[in-house]
Amino acid sequence: MLKGLIPVLLTPMLKDHKVDPNGMKKLINYLASHNLDGLWALGSASEEINIGFSQKIKVAKLINKFNKNKMKIIMGSGCVSLDDHYRFIDETAECKFYGLHILPYDLKMGKSRTINLFEKIAERSPWPVWMYHNPKRGRAFELETIREISQHHNVGGIKIGGYNLTDISKCFMLKSSEFDVVAAGSGQLYACLALGAEAHTTSEGSVYPQIFKKIFELFQSNHLDEALSLQRKWMLLNAKVPRTSNGEHCAEEKYFLHKLEICQRWVNENYEIHTEEETVKLDKIHSEIMLLCAS
Secondary structure, eight states: OOOEEEEEEOOOBOTTSSBOHHHHHHHHHHHHTTTOSEEEESSGGGTGGGSOHHHHHHHHHHHHHHHTTSSEEEEEOOOOSHHHHHHHHHHHTTSOOSEEEEOOOOTTOOHHHHHHHHHHHHHHOSSOEEEEEOTTTSOOOOHHHHHHHTTSTTEEEEEEOSSOHHHHHHHHTTOOSSSEEEEEOGGGHHHHHHTTOSEEEEGGGGTOHHHHHHHHHHHHTTOHHHHHHHHHHHHHHHTTSOOOSSSSSHHHHHHHHHHTTSSOOOOOTTSOOOOHHHHHHHHHHHHHHHHHHHO
16 A cells, blocks of 8 residues: 655656656655655656657656666556557566556546456556546546456556545545555645545645645644644645646646756646746745745
């Protein structure tokens, strides 16, 4: 089972929108220095849907190279067709990953075809397969579909993304010693801990892991009021961040990593970055967040 903060690993890029090996190395070393249990790689905030197949393979191999088994890597394929899923598995089969997460992108696919997709990938994958529930990007899982897929011997768990706490609560009832359940979203950490979460994913954890580790520690040591207070302080600061129209927060998060001298601020070619006026606001908020990190 995964434990503690599991950052959604951002994908450092160069100005030409290609993957930045040096930035990836520095980011992985930065996160490893915080003694994290694992990373969720090539998820939605990693820009997986906007990265070409060859770049996905490069990301996977760079992560494997620089991680050196320090953290558990739940790697995404970011693929649609079974053929591409198989190609991804075959080209990365020697990597030491903890799991392979799959998001079904075909919204028209019915329950039986969703189950079929996961069974076929699970039979082919050298790592346990994870379901990735992200209703803003791909097909949502019904509870019975999750339950049925979870019975496969090579299915390890599910990341239940989204902001419907009713669905998240029901999914946590399926958590067992054989099937892991984690949720997502930096603003939902406290609520998910109250539901019994032992691990939690968030892309902001790639930038400010110390905040979310502290919430975990306070909650687990029964300092609930302090944990809730820190959660609220984070939410108030995060709400001030000027957002792009990308639909993901990778542009602002990479800008903050740029301020920390970890990687460059560039995103994929289809996304936008902040204007100079907006970066002034980002600088101010970053300073406030760093004060919260130090408190």
